[in-house]
Amino acid sequence: QVQLVQSGAEVKKPGASVKVSCKASGYTFTNYGIRWVRQAPGQGLEWMGWINTYNAKSNYARKFQGRVTMTTDTSASTAYMELRSLGSDDTAVYFCARENCSTSTCFSDYWGQGTLVTVSS
Amino acid sequence: QSVLTQPPSASGTPGQRVTISCSGARSNIGSEAVNWYQQLPGTAPKLLIYNNDQRPSGVPDRFSGSKSGTSASLAISGLQSEDEADYYCAAWDDSLKGHVFGIGTKVTVL
Numbered sequence: 001q002v003q004l005v006q007s008g009a010e011v012k013k014p015g016a017s018v019k020v021s022c023k024a025s026g027y028t029f030t031n032y033g034i035r036w037v038r039q040a041p042g043q044g045l046e047w048m049g050w051i052n053t054y055n056a057k058s059n060y061a062r063k064f065q066g067r068v069t070m071t072t073d074t075s076a077s078t079a080y081m082e083l084r085s086l087g088s089d090d091t092a093v094y095f096c097a098r099e100n101c102s103t104s105t106c107f108s109d110y111w112g113q114g115t116l117v118t119v120s121s
Numbered sequence: 122q123s124v125l126t127q128p129p130s131a132s133g134t135p136g137q138r139v140t141i142s143c144s145g146a147r148s149n150i151g152s153e154a155v156n157w158y159q160q161l162p163g164t165a166p167k168l169l170i171y172n173n174d175q176r177p178s179g180v181p182d183r184f185s186g187s188k189s190g191t192s193a194s195l196a197i198s199g200l201q202s203e204d205e206a207d208y209y210c211a212a213w214d215d216s217l218k219g220h221v222f223g224i225g226t227k228v229t230v231l
Contacts, residue, residue: 035220037166044123044207044209044222044223044224044225045158045160045166045209045211045222045225046222047211047219047220047221047222049219059218059219061217061219062217062218062219095165095166097166100171102154102171102172104153104154104172105153105154105155105156105171105172105212105213106213106220107156107168107171107172107211108156108158108166108168109168109171109177111165111166111167112165113165114165
C-alpha cells in the first residue's frame, strides 16, 4: 500500500533552517511528484510547492521562493523540503503528499502524517 | 485571505444534506478543475473529490462535487457523525502559478 512517512518533530530558533524528509513506499517513486503543504496552528492549508521526482524540477509558491528548496533522493525514494531563515510564523505542521495528475488536474492522493516544526527562541 | 472563498462553518443533523460552496475566479476555478479534501481533527488531509466531481475509490457516494463557472460545491448527503471535519477546496491558479486552497469549512453534526 502507498505510504509516505515523514521525519519527526523539530524545534528551531529564529533564523535557523529545517529539513523535513518524506519517505515513500508502495509505488514507483519517480512516477509521481511530491507536493509540500503546510498548516499553521488553527489555520488552513497552504501550498508551498512541488517537485517532479523524475527530473528533479521544482515549482515553488511565490511566497517561499528564495527560502525553500525541495529535493529528492530517488535511490531512497525520499523527498526533502528545506526551509531557511525561519521565523515564528513558520511554526506549522508540514505535510508531504503524492502528486497525481490526470489530463485536467493534479491532486494529492496520499499524504504523509505531517511534521510539526516549532520556531521559538 | 484565501484566493478561494468558503464559508467558515456549516452544520446539519444526521441524515441531512449539507452543501459547501467554494467561490473563485477565472484564473482558478473558472479555468481549472477543483479538488476537495477532508481533514479530520488531528489528522492529515484526505482526498475526497478530484477533477470537480470524481470520487477516489473508497470514498462513499454520499460525497459529491460539482462546478459551474467560477464556483464549485461539495455536497454531503445522509450526513453522519463521522463527517465532522474540515473541508477544503483547492485548484490551480494560473495567475499565481500555484495551487490555492480555500480557508476551509468546519462541518458540525448536530
